[in-house]
Amino acid sequence: MLNPNKILSDYQLRKTNCRVAVLNIFIQNQHIGLSETYLEHHTDGAFDRATIYRTLNTFQEKGVIHRILDEDNVVKYALCIDTCSPDHHHHEHIHFKCTTCNTTTCLDEVSAVEIQLPGGYTKKEANYLIVGVCNKCNAA
Amino acid sequence: MLNPNKILSDYQLRKTNCRVAVLNIFIQNQHIGLSETYLEHHTDGAFDRATIYRTLNTFQEKGVIHRILDEDNVVKYALCIDTCSPDHHHHEHIHFKCTTCNTTTCLDEVSAVEIQLPGGYTKKEANYLIVGVCNKCNAA
């Protein structure tokens, strides 16, 4: 189970109200891209917008979250940390953006093949996004 | 060879100075993410910022270009159309973002494996981005 306090201490970040609150929302929405606006609303405006932006930037620099490619001109973030594999298999998850219902989700069933980088390249992280129409919208 | 006039007529878009100019820059920078600012500068300010934004949005809606995931808080775009395969193989190209020199390029050598979508899902396009350090920066 992901725990905000553990994540913060693991990443050597001070435990503050804003960080814990933001982290909790990310944990509850694993693999789903969240925008600053979403976080602001879902913390009941308890924190200043600037603070949330600073939190997001800090988290991103430390590698707690990463930006997600999204088609609707909104920048979103999601947790880098993954619980699904206890053995820390580190399979890259694939995000799927539905152009009909406009949601971005994670295709847990599918795992991306590890891509072989050319010589001299070092990987820090990878993001895969497929844009299309999801099963629900195709059925409707 | 990619030709701006052909692309515009193929996609049923009117041929205007701004569109041709922007398209030319995209063609000369295939697989490289370009921001609105870049396009504005490289057209010598000949076009209004709003016009360039409208051009980018139109191109995106029609599927001429697509947004690229980038780490440095800047939205970039690149051509969807690909010349490398005359037989229109349509292999997805993989973008590589170097965190040291801050450039996004296309790993032509590597082609992404076609990902199998779960039942009911339809794909429109796919974007793969790997973040890390490129060969030049690793050598330096």
Added chain:
DNA sequence: GTAACTGCAAAATATTTGCATCCTT
């Protein structure tokens, strides 16, 4: 105690929109 974090206000950027005019088909 000290460095780091926050809130507030303001600045800097980025993106969109309304409207009159011009251009492509």
Added chain:
DNA sequence: AAGGATGCAAATATTTTGCAGTTAC
């Protein structure tokens, strides 16, 4: 001719920054 595209100016939206006060370690 008619609808679409552009330029300009203004409105919005997004993100960053300076600084004084507060908090975590």
